[in-house]
Every structure is written in C-alpha cells, then in structure tokens.
Amino acid sequence: MAAEITKTDVDAIYGTVAKTIADALGCELDEVKRDASLIDDLGAESIDFLDLVFRLERAFKVKIPRGKIVEDARGDLPEAEFEQKGVVTEAGIARLRTFLAEVPADRIAAPLKTADIPRLFTAETFAKLVIRAQREQGAA
Secondary structure, X not given: OOOOOOHHHHHHHHHHHHHXXXXXXXXXXXXOOOOOEOOOOOOOOHHHHHHHHHHHHHHHOXXXXXXXXXXXXXXXXXXXXXXXXXXXXXXXXXXXXXHOOOOOHHHOOOOOXXXXXXXXXXXXXXXXXHHHHHHHHHHO
C-alpha cells in the first residue's frame, strides 16, 4: 500500500502547483484555493486538464498518464462495482470520498455521473497527483 500523502507533503509543492493552475487557467493566484473545484470555481474545461497536466509534468519532471486520477480513485474496486450505466455506485462514492479526502464530502453525493467526477477535482487533488507520480517514478 502506498504511503499516505500528508499535509506536509502537499504544502511542500502546493505553491508551484497553485501557480501552474493559475497560469494554465488564466486566473489570479489567490483564486486557487486548495478546495476550489477547478471546473465549478475556476472555470476549467476538460481541455484545460490536458494543458494543466502537461504543465505539471514539465514543472515537476514527472509523467502523469491520462485518466490517472479516476483510475487511482477506483483503486482495486472492479469497474462494475465502481459505476453502472455511467453512474457511480454507492461503493464507488465511498471510494471517492476516501481517495478525494480533500474534496468536501457534500460535493461527492449520489447520484453522481461518472462524467462528472472531474468536477470534483481541486487544486489539492492535482498536488496529490504530482506527489503520487513522483513517488511512482522514484520507486521505478
């Protein structure tokens, strides 16, 4: 099992992540709060996630595979147990609440369409994504 990501881990890289998000989305740095939804609060679109991941890869010299957050969020839960007919199951919602602990729990509520999972992603979600990528590449 991977080591838990601590607040200290996130704090160590958050400034660079926040600046990268602000640059990618063309918003002010002070708007990039840890719990701000990149889509709902900062106006990101799906194409912005590709740009953001590319910028984070360059800034931190890591490789982040596409779809990595959702894949990691599902963990060892089989896809059929995570979502059915495009809707996240109760087991899937419980898993998302654990994995995306930085997201206020009231945002992760049923019914949740699989396509809406990216709406949950916060600035801190991307900081954790970078930390996981660093750890995987350090272990490789």
